[in-house]
Amino acid sequence: MGRKRTKSGKIRLAEVAELAGVSPITASRFFRNPEALSIGKRTRVESAAKELGYVPNLAARALASQRTEVIGVLIPSLTNNVFSDVLRGIYDASEGSRYSIQLSNTRYSILQEEKLLRLFLAQKPAGLIVTGIDQTPESRAMLEAADCPIVQIMEIGPDPVDMMIGFSHYDAARAAVAHLFEQGRRKIGFVGARMDPRVQRRLDGYVSAMKDAGSFEQRLVVTTATPTSVTLGGALFADLLAREPNLDAVFCANDDLALGVLFECRRREIAVPDQIAIVGFNDLEFMASAVPTLTSVRTNRYEMGRTAATMLIEAIDGQRPEQPVLDLGFKVVERQSSLPRHSDSRPAVSGAGATNKMVALPSSHD
Amino acid sequence: MGRKRTKSGKIRLAEVAELAGVSPITASRFFRNPEALSIGKRTRVESAAKELGYVPNLAARALASQRTEVIGVLIPSLTNNVFSDVLRGIYDASEGSRYSIQLSNTRYSILQEEKLLRLFLAQKPAGLIVTGIDQTPESRAMLEAADCPIVQIMEIGPDPVDMMIGFSHYDAARAAVAHLFEQGRRKIGFVGARMDPRVQRRLDGYVSAMKDAGSFEQRLVVTTATPTSVTLGGALFADLLAREPNLDAVFCANDDLALGVLFECRRREIAVPDQIAIVGFNDLEFMASAVPTLTSVRTNRYEMGRTAATMLIEAIDGQRPEQPVLDLGFKVVERQSSLPRHSDSRPAVSGAGATNKMVALPSSHD
DNA sequence: GTCGTTGCTGGTAGCGCTGTCAACGTTCCT
DNA sequence: AGGAACGTTGACAGCGCTACCAGCAACGAC
Numbered sequence: 001m002g003r004k005r006t007k008s009g010k011i012r013l014a015e016v017a018e019l020a021g022v023s024p025i026t027a028s029r030f031f032r033n034p035e036a037l038s039i040g041k042r043t044r045v046e047s048a049a050k051e052l053g054y055v056p057n058l059a060a061r062a063l064a065s066q067r068t069e070v071i072g073v074l075i076p077s078l079t080n081n082v083f084s085d086v087l088r089g090i091y092d093a094s095e096g097s098r099y100s101i102q103l104s105n106t107r108y109s110i111l112q113e114e115k116l117l118r119l120f121l122a123q124k125p126a127g128l129i130v131t132g133i134d135q136t137p138e139s140r141a142m143l144e145a146a147d148c149p150i151v152q153i154m155e156i157g158p159d160p161v162d163m164m165i166g167f168s169h170y171d172a173a174r175a176a177v178a179h180l181f182e183q184g185r186r187k188i189g190f191v192g193a194r195m196d197p198r199v200q201r202r203l204d205g206y207v208s209a210m211k212d213a214g215s216f217e218q219r220l221v222v223t224t225a226t227p228t229s230v231t232l233g234g235a236l237f238a239d240l241l242a243r244e245p246n247l248d249a250v251f252c253a254n255d256d257l258a259l260g261v262l263f264e265c266r267r268r269e270i271a272v273p274d275q276i277a278i279v280g281f282n283d284l285e286f287m288a289s290a291v292p293t294l295t296s297v298r299t300n301r302y303e304m305g306r307t308a309a310t311m312l313i314e315a316i317d318g319q320r321p322e323q324p325v326l327d328l329g330f331k332v333v334e335r336q337s338s339l340p341r342h343s344d345s346r347p348a349v350s351g352a353g354a355t356n357k358m359v360a361l362p363s364s365h366d
Numbered sequence: 367m368g369r370k371r372t373k374s375g376k377i378r379l380a381e382v383a384e385l386a387g388v389s390p391i392t393a394s395r396f397f398r399n400p401e402a403l404s405i406g407k408r409t410r411v412e413s414a415a416k417e418l419g420y421v422p423n424l425a426a427r428a429l430a431s432q433r434t435e436v437i438g439v440l441i442p443s444l445t446n447n448v449f450s451d452v453l454r455g456i457y458d459a460s461e462g463s464r465y466s467i468q469l470s471n472t473r474y475s476i477l478q479e480e481k482l483l484r485l486f487l488a489q490k491p492a493g494l495i496v497t498g499i500d501q502t503p504e505s506r507a508m509l510e511a512a513d514c515p516i517v518q519i520m521e522i523g524p525d526p527v528d529m530m531i532g533f534s535h536y537d538a539a540r541a542a543v544a545h546l547f548e549q550g551r552r553k554i555g556f557v558g559a560r561m562d563p564r565v566q567r568r569l570d571g572y573v574s575a576m577k578d579a580g581s582f583e584q585r586l587v588v589t590t591a592t593p594t595s596v597t598l599g600g601a602l603f604a605d606l607l608a609r610e611p612n613l614d615a616v617f618c619a620n621d622d623l624a625l626g627v628l629f630e631c632r633r634r635e636i637a638v639p640d641q642i643a644i645v646g647f648n649d650l651e652f653m654a655s656a657v658p659t660l661t662s663v664r665t666n667r668y669e670m671g672r673t674a675a676t677m678l679i680e681a682i683d684g685q686r687p688e689q690p691v692l693d694l695g696f697k698v699v700e701r702q703s704s705l706p707r708h709s710d711s712r713p714a715v716s717g718a719g720a721t722n723k724m725v726a727l728p729s730s731h732d
Numbered sequence: 733g734t735c736g737t738t739g740c741t742g743g744t745a746g747c748g749c750t751g752t753c754a755a756c757g758t759t760c761c762t
Numbered sequence: 763a764g765g766a767a768c769g770t771t772g773a774c775a776g777c778g779c780t781a782c783c784a785g786c787a788a789c790g791a792c
Binding site for chain 1: 777780781
C-alpha cells in the first residue's frame with residue numbers, strides 16, 4: 001500500500017494520522033495527552049500507531065516544543081560505590097516515566113561541574129539533579145536562573161536552590177564518635193581519603209565531637225587527597241598508629257578504608273574490638289559479613305537517588321512536594337567491631353548469626 | 367545593539383553568523399568542520415561565538431542532519447562493580463569527543479534489552495555498545511540492520527555483529543582451575559551467583575577443566591540465581607562444605623563471593639590456604655589487601671570500556687579498526703590464598719609487602 | 733432564538749539547524 | 763588565453779513535530 005515514508009524508511013506521525021484518518025496534530029495529542037481525544041479517535045490512533053510500529057522522533061519533538069524530556073544528573077564519580085547506589089535509584093525511578101537520564105561526571109571538580117552545567121542548561125533539560133551544596137557562585141546563579149526543577153542530593157544544607165535530599169554528614173560523624181565514647185573509647189583516630197566536601201564535613205563532625213569531650217588532638221587525624229581504597233585504609237591506619245600507639249578506636253570516613261584497617265589489624269595481630277574499635281561509614285554490604293562484623297553509619301543511598309528522581313519528575317509534572325527539603329537521616333549500625341573492650345572478642349557461631357540480621361539492606365540488591 | 371533573539375533569550379546560529387558577517391551556513395560549518403573555512407572567517411566566527419556565548423541546539427541539529435551524536439550503551443546492571451569500571455572507561459573515552467552517552471539498564475533480561483534496543487535505534491544513535499553475545503534473534507536482526515557501528519563488550523564469541531571486545535570467560539575459568547591443580551589441589555568447588563551467561567561460561571570452563579582432570583563431581587558446584595554479595599559467598603560456601611567436607615579449594619565466580627568465603631573460613635577457623643585455597647574472579651582492588659591476600663583472575667574492565675568507546679568513536683568517524691575483534695585477555699594473579707598447602711599459612715610482615723605490589727591496578731583509580 | 737461555554741479537531745507557521753546544489757573567485761594547466 | 767579544477771561561500775528547502783489559534787458542533791442559560 002503506497003504510504004509515503006521518510007527517506008530513512010521511518011514512520012512519521014503523519015503516516016499514523018493518515019492511517020487513523022485524523023489530522024497529524026490530533027495524533028500528536030494522542031501521545032502527549034490521550035484524555036483530550038474522544039474515545040473513538042483515541043483507539044483509532046492507538047491501533048494505527050501499533051500497526052505501523054511508530055516511534056516518535058524525539059529531536060523533532062524537542063525542537064518544536066522547546067523542551068526536552070531529559071533529566072540531567074551531575075555526580076562527582078562513577079567509581080565510588082556510594083554513587084552507583086544513588087544512580088541505581090535514579091535510573092529505577094526514571095524507568096517507566098517518559099524521561100531519560102543524561103549523566104555526567106564532574107570528577108570532584110566544581111569548575112568541571114560549572115562547565116557541564118552550562119552545557120546541560122543550554123539543552124533545556126526537564127530537570128536537574130546535582131550533587132551537594134558546594135557549587136561555584138556562577139553555577140549557583142545558573143541553577144537559580146534555570147527554568148526547570150532542581151534537586152540537590154547527598155546532603156542537606158541551609159540554602160536549597162530548589163529541592164534537596166540527603167542527610168547531615170556532620171551529625172552522622174558526631175553520632176559515630178558519640179557511639180565510640182559510649183563504648184568507653186577515648187583515643188579515637190580519624191582516617192579519611194579524597195577529602196571532598198562531604199568527607200570534610202564528616203571530619204568537622206568528628207572534630208567537634210572530640211572537642212566537646214576534650215579529647216581532640218590534631219595527630220589523631222590522618223587524611224589524604226588520594227582516591228580511597230581498601231589498601232589505602234591499611235596504609236593510613238599504619239600512619240595513625242605510628243603517631244599514636246595508644247589508639248583505642250578508628251572512625252573511618254568510608255567503609256573501604258574501614259575494611260583496610262581491619263585487614264591491617266589482622267596483619268599486625270591487633271585484636272578488634274579488644275584493642276581497637278573500628279567504625280566505618282555508608283554501611284556497604286560487606287560490613288555485616290566481615291569477621292568481626294564491622295560497625296558503620298548506614299546511609300540511604302538507593303532511596304536517596306530514587307526519591308530525588310521521583311520528586312523531580314513530580315515537580316516537572318507540576319506537583320511540587322510540600323516538603324522540598326528531605327532529611328533521609330542515618331543510623332549507626334552497631335556491630336562487633338565497636339563492642340566494649342572487655343566483651344568476648346572472639347566471635348563464634350553467634351557472630352554469623354549477627355551477620356545474618358544485616359543481609360537485607362534496602363540498597364544492596366537490584 | 368538590537369540583535370534579534372529567540373523568545374527564550376537563547377543565542378542562535380543566525381546571531382553568531384550576523385555578528386561575524388557571514389551566512390548562517392558558514393557559521394554552521396565552523397562548528398562541524400572548521401578546516402573548510404578560510405582562516406579569516408574562521409576566526410571571525412570563533413570570536414563571535416565566544417562573545418555571544420553560543421551553544422548549539424542539539425535537537426535542531428539532530429533533526430536537520432538526521433543523526434544524533436549519542437552513543438547508546440546497554441548494560442545488564444548498575445550495581446555490579448564490574449560494570450561501573452567498564453562504564454567509567456566508556457565515559458572517560460567519550461569525554462572530549464562530541465558524543466554523549468545514553469545509558470540503559472537491561473537488568474539481565476534479553477527481552478528488556480530487545481525493547482531498549484528498539485527504542486535506541488529509533489533515535490538513530492551514532493553508535494551502540496551492547497553487553498555480551500546472547501541477544502534474542504530479533505535483537506540480533508536489529509543490530510545487523512542498524513546503520514551505525516556497534517561494539518559488543520564483556521566477552522568474545524564466534525560471530526560478531528560488528529566489533530567486539532572482551533575475553534573468554536571459559537578460558538579464564540579453565541586457567542584458574544589449572545592454577546589450583548598446579549598448586550596440588552584436587553577437590554575444587556565452584557561457587558556462583560546470579561548465573562548470567564558470562565558466569566555460566568565460567569562454570570562451563572570450570573566443569574571442562576575438572577572433567578579433563580577426571581575430578582568433576584556435580585556436588586562440587588553450588589550456584590544460585592540470587593544477586594551476588596559477600597554475605598552470599600559465605601552462605602554458599604557453607605553449603606558446599608556440607609556437601610563435601612574434604613574440599614581443598616574454592617573457585618568463586620566473582621570476588622565478592624571470594625571475600626565472603628574468606629570471612630566464612632575465618633568464622634569457622636578454617637586455615638586459608640592451608641586447609642582451603644580460594645580463587646576469585648575480576649581482581650577487585652580489595653583482593654590484594656585481604657589477609658591472606660586473595661588470588662584472582664584479573665580482567666581489564668576499565669580498559670575494555672575505554673577501548674570499546676574509542677573504537678566505536680573512530681568507527682563513527684570512518685576509521686574502522688583493522689582488528690574488529692579484540693581479545694583483552696586475563697591474568698591469574700597468584701596470591702597467598704592459593705599457595706600450596708605446606709607453605710607457611712600465617713602471613714607476617716611480608717604479607718603486607720606482597721600486598722603493596724598489587725596497589726596500582728589500572729582499573730581501580732580515577 | 734441568541735449568546736456564551738465547553739469539548740474536540742484541524743490549519744498554519746514555525747522551532748534552529750544542515751543537506752544539497754549552484755555560484756563565485758582563484759589558481760594551475762595546456 | 764581558455765578552460766578545468768579547486769577551495770570557499772551562500773540560497774533554498776526542508777527535517778518531524780508541536781504551539782497557537784480558529785473553527786465547529788453540542789449544549790445550557792437567559
